[in-house]
């Protein structure tokens with residue numbers, strides 16, 4: 001049971017990292033980035049290609065792949081998303097959806113649909129004795145580093161001037177401009193950062209999940225449920241809901257296997273009936 | 288200080304401002320009075336550059352002889368416009384102190400208020416500086432919105448009904464603050480329905496009706512016609 005709960009938390013770590021980026025992007029740009037899962041997938045493939053073609057190990061990939069894809073995100077925002085933002089939100093919806101399909105198919109063409117092998121970093125190959133049970137060292141590392149990442153983002157958002165500007169621009173973009181802050185200048189780096197987080201999750205996933213072109217599409221639907229449960233645009237909500245959903249689906253798997261596929265969506269429906277803005281969302285978000 | 292020339296604004300097809308021309312001189316407090324829906328808020332938002340997402344505008348706005356008509360809101364703020372919106376614009380996700388520190392200090396205009404001075408003038412803000420901005424009472428939120436732009440050193444304050452819905456004591460306090468900043472050389476354009484209050488703080492008044500400036504009044508005229516004006520404004 002405890003072990004299953006731990007599995008749930010590790011799975012939840014991926015939800016949390018992806019939901020976090022999605023949420024910050026939505027808050028700041030008002031864009032639901034449907035290509036988020038594709039960048040998670042590209043992160044994993046980036047690690048695979050780095051090892052396969054350039055001999056770069058896991059640690060270097062973890063360091064290099066997220067910033068590289070973050071830069072790709074910045075280019076994307078500058079070239080396309082920025083131009084579509086003043087139009088109906090539907091345009092960015094369709095654009096990011098189309099982009100996700102294109103990225104998936106490009107990778108599929110190159111590598112096929114079967115999963116690519118990616119070894120665990122040797123340093124984390126063993127198991128760790130957690131007292132009540134032993135657990136793969138790599139999974140413990142994933143959980144730790146994800147929690148750390150979420151904490152770092154939280155501290156930046158709540159304790160720094162940049163974080164203050166991001167919060168203000170998320171709550172009231174127009175007013176924030178009228179108070180002398182160039183909101184547009186902060187939009188691009190925030191988008192790039194959200195993409196880099198997705199890629200970071202992708203690299204983390206490579207040694208423990210199947211690396212294939214559809215890995216992002218499979219995951220992202222649950223991540224959207226996570227973001228809705230946590231409250232659209234609420235950073236804290238996304239992270240908390242990420243880990244909670246991981247736990248619930250793992251324990252659901254154990255006790256009610258028949259429902260395991262839809263449990264998350266039942267949870268989402270219940271939360272929405274109870275709090276339409278999500279657990280930590282504010283009603284004003286719907287103005 | 289501020290010059291508005293034949294400013295018109297539309298919401299889609301509906302025209303909300305019709306060739307408004309007006310001026311506010313340096314160091315003056317000028318009020319804008321008019322019934323609900325006359326276009327006061329629309330005018331203030333146009334001055335701040337915030338109308339763009341609603342519809343088109345024509346005409347020009349200049350600040351200290353510089354044409355700012357095409358400038359983005361953040362550039363106007365940095366040139367010394369201090370915006371106090373009708374809903375006070377206090378952030379729920381920022382603490383009281385963060386609300387105060389958010390807008391950057393503008394260069395080379397008025398003496399910016401230090402945080403210390405803000406707290407000395409408005410003690411409740413110091414007491415609650417770690418609370419979310421929206422946990423303040425209505426009056427305190429209004430103080431916060433005013434203090435926030437004073438801290439930037441804005442030279443022209445644009446205040447949208449700062450006294451609305453507040454107790455007489457707080458209205459009086461806001462009046463004192465306005466007189467104090469005026470004495471320091473700050474210029475104020477104030478939307479105000481309380482014409483009695485307006486006549487005690489302001490130098491001149493514009494009466495706005497259906498998007499047009501229909502009259503320009505001085506304090507004596509406002510005092511003489513107080514009852515007529517109050518009746519007209521429907522208060």
Ligand SMILES: Nc1ncnc2c1ncn2[C@@H]1O[C@H](COP(=O)(O)OP(=O)(O)O)[C@@H](O)[C@H]1O
Nearest residue numbers: 298303321322323324325326327328329330341
């Ligand atoms: N967002 C909006 N969309 C359409 N019409 C609006 C909007 N805001 C204000 N108006 C219209 O513009 C006119 C002026 O409104 P406003 O400037 O808010 O008046 P005031 O501040 O003097 O009460 C009114 O007729 C109002 O109905």
Ligand SMILES: [Mg+2]
Nearest residue numbers: 327328329373
């Ligand atoms: Mg108004």
